[in-house]
Amino acid sequence: MTVTGQTPAPTIEPGTADETRLLDRVFKLRELAILAVLLLMIAVTQADNPEFLSAQGVKDLLLNATILVLVASGQALVVITRNVDLSVGSVLGLTAFAAGDFLRGGGNALVAVLLAVALGIGCGLLNGALVSLGRVPALVVTLGTLYIVRGADSVWVGSRQITASDLPDAFTDFGSGGLSAVPYLALIALAVLVATAYYLRNFGGGRELYALGSHPEAARLAGIPVRRRVLAAYVACGALTGLAGALYLARFGNVDSSTGSGYELTVVSAVVVGGVAFTGGSGSVYGAALGALLLTTVGSVLPALGVSSVWVLAINGVLLVLAIAVDRIVALRVARALKKRSVPTRRGLRHD
Numbered sequence: 001m002t003v004t005g006q007t008p009a010p011t012i013e014p015g016t017a018d019e020t021r022l023l024d025r026v027f028k029l030r031e032l033a034i035l036a037v038l039l040l041m042i043a044v045t046q047a048d049n050p051e052f053l054s055a056q057g058v059k060d061l062l063l064n065a066t067i068l069v070l071v072a073s074g075q076a077l078v079v080i081t082r083n084v085d086l087s088v089g090s091v092l093g094l095t096a097f098a099a100g101d102f103l104r105g106g107g108n109a110l111v112a113v114l115l116a117v118a119l120g121i122g123c124g125l126l127n128g129a130l131v132s133l134g135r136v137p138a139l140v141v142t143l144g145t146l147y148i149v150r151g152a153d154s155v156w157v158g159s160r161q162i163t164a165s166d167l168p169d170a171f172t173d174f175g176s177g178g179l180s181a182v183p184y185l186a187l188i189a190l191a192v193l194v195a196t197a198y199y200l201r202n203f204g205g206g207r208e209l210y211a212l213g214s215h216p217e218a219a220r221l222a223g224i225p226v227r228r229r230v231l232a233a234y235v236a237c238g239a240l241t242g243l244a245g246a247l248y249l250a251r252f253g254n255v256d257s258s259t260g261s262g263y264e265l266t267v268v269s270a271v272v273v274g275g276v277a278f279t280g281g282s283g284s285v286y287g288a289a290l291g292a293l294l295l296t297t298v299g300s301v302l303p304a305l306g307v308s309s310v311w312v313l314a315i316n317g318v319l320l321v322l323a324i325a326v327d328r329i330v331a332l333r334v335a336r337a338l339k340k341r342s343v344p345t346r347r348g349l350r351h352d
Contacts, residue, residue: 030275030287030326031274031275031284031286031287031290034273034274034275034287034290034291034294035290037294038290038293038294038297041294041297041298041301042297042301045301045304045305048304048305049304049305052301052304055180055181056181058181059178059181059182059183060300061293061296061297061300062181062182062183062185062186063176063183063185063186063251064296064299064300065186065189065292065293065296065297066183066185066186066188066189066247066251067092067185067244067247067248067251068266068267068270068292068295068296069189069193069288069289069292069293070189070192070240070241070243070244070247071088071092071240071241071244071263071267072267072270072271072274072285072288072289072291072292073192073193073196073240073285073288073289074088074236074237074238074239074240074241075088075237075267075268075270075271075288076271076274076276076283076284076285076287076288077196077200077209077233077236077237077285078138078233078234078237079213079268079271079272079276079277079278079280079283080200080209080210080213080233080276080280080281080282080283081209081212081213081229081230081233081280082212082213082216082279082280082281083131083138083230083233083234083280084138084139084142084268084278085124085127085138085142085234085237085264086139086142086143086146086264086268087123087127087142087143087145087146087149087264088237088241088260088263088264088267089146089260089261089262089263089264089265089267090145090146090147090149090150090153090260090261090264091119091120091123091149091238091241091242091245091260092241092244092245092248092259092260092263093150093153093245093255093257093258093259093260093261094119094123094149094152094153094245094260095116095117095119095120095241095242095244095245095246096116096245096246096248096249096255096259096260097153097156097157097162097255097256097257097259098115098116098119098245099112099113099115099116099245099246099249100112100162100166100167100249100255101162102115103166103167103168103171103249104162104166104167109168109170109171109174112171112246113243113246116242116243116245116246116249117239117242117243117246118242119242120238120239120240120241120242120243120245121235121238121239121242122238123145123149123238123241123242124234124235124236124237124238124239124241125231125234125235125238126145127141127142127145127234127237127238128230128231128232128233128234128235129231130145131230131231131234132226132227132228132230132231132234133227133231146264150261153257154257157256157257158257159257160256160257161254161255161256162249162253162254162255162256163253163254164253164254167249167253171249171250172250172253174250175247175249175250175251175252175253176251185247185250185251188243188247189289192240192243193285193286193289196236196285197284197285197286200284200285205229205232208224208225208229209229209233210281210282211224211281212224212226212229212230212280213280213281213282214280214281214282215281245260248260266295266316268320269291269295269316269317269319269320270288270291270292270294270295271283271288271291272291272320272323272324273291273294273295273319273320273323274287274288274289274290274291274292274294275287275288275290275291275323276288276291278324294319295316295319298312298315298316298319299312302315
């Protein structure tokens with residue numbers, strides 16, 4: 001008689017769930033630390049310059065952060081999947097000029113915003129397809145599309161420039177208007193931020209982004225559609241960058257072929273400083289938004305304290321290096337703690 005043995009059930013790495021929960025707690029504490037530093041910096045500046053937190057001062061702080069918060073939220077989705085999008089600065093410039101060119105021709109403002117978002121989605125689709133379907137490293141792909149989009153933008157725009165006088169007054173008024181000290185653009189950014197965070201936390205597709213960022217091969221074996229999720233992250237990033245491009249136009253009313261140049265580095269800095277691990281699988285869009293707010297506030301605080309603004313880039317670089325160092329130290333300590341925790345458990349299993 002033939003006896004058929006049962007197939008052993010797949011084993012799950014004991015520390016994986018514990019590590020995820022522990023990392024989540026660590027990065028939440030880090031977000032609180034960033035918030036504390038931000039509030040302390042604002043308090044010190046207010047003590048030295050009482051006009052810093054006037055109604056107009058608060059409005060300027062929020063307006064300065066709005067565009068970066070939107071793009072950083074989209075970038076966070078990509079970085080969580082263990083990828084990166086270096087083309088966001090070029091896409092921002094392209095979509096801003098496209099919306100402005102449409103409005104200058106007499107187009108509707110809402111349609112112009114939708115056009116910018118659609119153009120951003122197209123760029124996100126290109127990046128996502130090359131990374132997820134073509135399996136080309138994200139750094140290589142998006143560095144290439146950065147130059148492709150920037151070159152196409154330069155050829156199309158040439159020496160042309162869009163100024164506030166070319167745009168409808170209602171559009172530019174919306175870009176600088178608000179409810180008391182809270183700008184309309186900040187309210188839009190907040191709504192997008194909350195919706196994105198809610199999706200990541202409460203929907204399966206959002207949780208799967210964290211899973212594939214933590215361990216892509218394990219996610220694939222678990223049945224998660226890795227390629228589709230990476231593609232979706234890039235599309236969402238492109239859409240938010242397109243929206244940011246349209247709002248950039250409304251905020252500043254001035255766009256040319258150099259708009260957005262170098263912006264991708266600021267976006268990546270905001271995301272990493274905000275606690276989104278560059279190795280994927282950890283962090284939140286709220287942290288990315290806090291990082292964006294911290295970096296833009298540094299740019300406002302220094303002039304208010306009488307410090308030359310040339311120090312802004314240097315300080316941003318220091319914050320970025322510190323954030324990466326903290327990520328590495330935290331990851332090593334968490335791994336060491338989990339290893340010690342698992343030793344008694346394994347010994348107990350041997351005795352049983």
